[in-house]
Amino acid sequence: MVNQDKSSDSKTGKSSIQIIDEGHSKLSEIHNRVKSFAQNGASKNDLTEIFFALSYFFEDHLIKEELYLKSKGYPTLEEHKASHADFIKGIEHLKDSYAKDVECSLNELDTFIGEWLKNHNLKYNKEVVDFLNQKK
16 A cells, blocks of 8 residues: 655655555545636536535545554544544535535635645645654
């Protein structure tokens, strides 16, 4: 599950940890769809598909990552899990209000996901990668 390369590529956001890279890639893909819809217009159905993809992301990637970190004895797992819970709460809040204005919801999603990717990668995922690379 862990790549052999121990380096981290700051330009692409790729780390040496496959499960983190897969999650980052999936959320970046969803984020790119949000940005495309925000620029080109979207329907409520498009937005519903985005929220569905985000729900799958929660249930698939975030849980897998947390289980993986637990298996490796990650010392600040609860703090990391709390950051995931905050992300889910933020998305759920946006989901509750999306029926009012699709364009506004897309712009809010774009900002929210973009900021979370940047902040989560800078703080939490960097700490995880450093910890896991030390365990090798």
